[in-house]
Amino acid sequence: MKTITRVVLNILILLSLSLVSLNGFAQEAQHEHHHRHLKYAKIKNPIAKTEKSIAQGRKLYEEHCIACHGEGGKGGIGPELTSSDRIHGSTDGEIFHVITAGVAGTKMKGFKKELTEEMRWHLVNYITSLNKNEINK
Ligand code: HEC
Incomplete structure (x- = not known):
C-alpha cells in the first residue's frame, strides 16, 4: 500500500472514532439531565x-x-x-x-x-x- 493511502485511511479511522465518542458524550449529557427523584x-x-x-x-x-x-x-x-x-x-x-x-x-x-x-x-x-x-x- 502506498504511504499516502495509508495516511488517508488512518485519518478516516480517527475521524470515525471521534464521531462515535462525541455521540457517546451527547447521550450521556442527556441522560444526566433527564432523571427521576x-x-x-x-x-x-x-x-x-x-x-x-x-x-x-x-x-x-x-x-x-x-x-x-x-x-x-x-x-x-x-x-x-x-x-x-x-x-x-x-x-x-x-x-x-x-x-x-x-x-x-x-x-x-x-x-x-x-x-x-x-x-x-x-x-x-x-x-x-x-x-x-x-x-x-
Ligand atoms: C430565576 C429563574 C427561575 C425562577 C424564578 C424559577 N425557576 Fe423553576 N427552573 C428554572 C430553571 C433554569 C430550571 C431547570 C433546572 C435544570 O436544569 O434542571 C427550573 C426547573 C423547574 C422545575 C423542574 C422542571 C422539570 O422539567 O423537571 C420546576 C417544577 C420548577 N422549576 C418550578 C418552579 C416554580 C414553581 C417556581 C416559582 C416558585 C420557579 N420554578 C421559579 C428557573 C427558575
Missing part, C-alpha cells in the same frame, strides 16, 4: 386539587415563577412546565421536591424559606393542572 416520588400531596388550591397556586406562580417559566408555564429562562415528561420527574412529590430544594448549579433556587409547605403544594397543584392528562391524577 424516586425517593421523593412517594411523598403524598396533602392538598386536594380543588379549583381554590389551583387558583392560589396560580397567584403564587405569577408572583414567584412567571419571570423564568413564562405565562401559563410555557417556558423561557426555565423549562416549560406543561408537559408530563419533566426533566426531574412528573409525580407531585418530585415537583414538590424541585420547588423546595431547587436544582443545584442552575437558576432554579429552592423556595423552602420563601414559601410555606402549603404554598409549595398549591404550586404543584397549579403546575399539574397545566397538563390536562395530570389534573385527575
Whole structure:
C-alpha cells in the first residue's frame, strides 16, 4: 500500500472514532439531565386539587415563577412546565421536591424559606393542572 493511502485511511479511522465518542458524550449529557427523584416520588400531596388550591397556586406562580417559566408555564429562562415528561420527574412529590430544594448549579433556587409547605403544594397543584392528562391524577 502506498504511504499516502495509508495516511488517508488512518485519518478516516480517527475521524470515525471521534464521531462515535462525541455521540457517546451527547447521550450521556442527556441522560444526566433527564432523571427521576424516586425517593421523593412517594411523598403524598396533602392538598386536594380543588379549583381554590389551583387558583392560589396560580397567584403564587405569577408572583414567584412567571419571570423564568413564562405565562401559563410555557417556558423561557426555565423549562416549560406543561408537559408530563419533566426533566426531574412528573409525580407531585418530585415537583414538590424541585420547588423546595431547587436544582443545584442552575437558576432554579429552592423556595423552602420563601414559601410555606402549603404554598409549595398549591404550586404543584397549579403546575399539574397545566397538563390536562395530570389534573385527575
Ligand atoms: C430565576 C429563574 C427561575 C425562577 C424564578 C424559577 N425557576 Fe423553576 N427552573 C428554572 C430553571 C433554569 C430550571 C431547570 C433546572 C435544570 O436544569 O434542571 C427550573 C426547573 C423547574 C422545575 C423542574 C422542571 C422539570 O422539567 O423537571 C420546576 C417544577 C420548577 N422549576 C418550578 C418552579 C416554580 C414553581 C417556581 C416559582 C416558585 C420557579 N420554578 C421559579 C428557573 C427558575
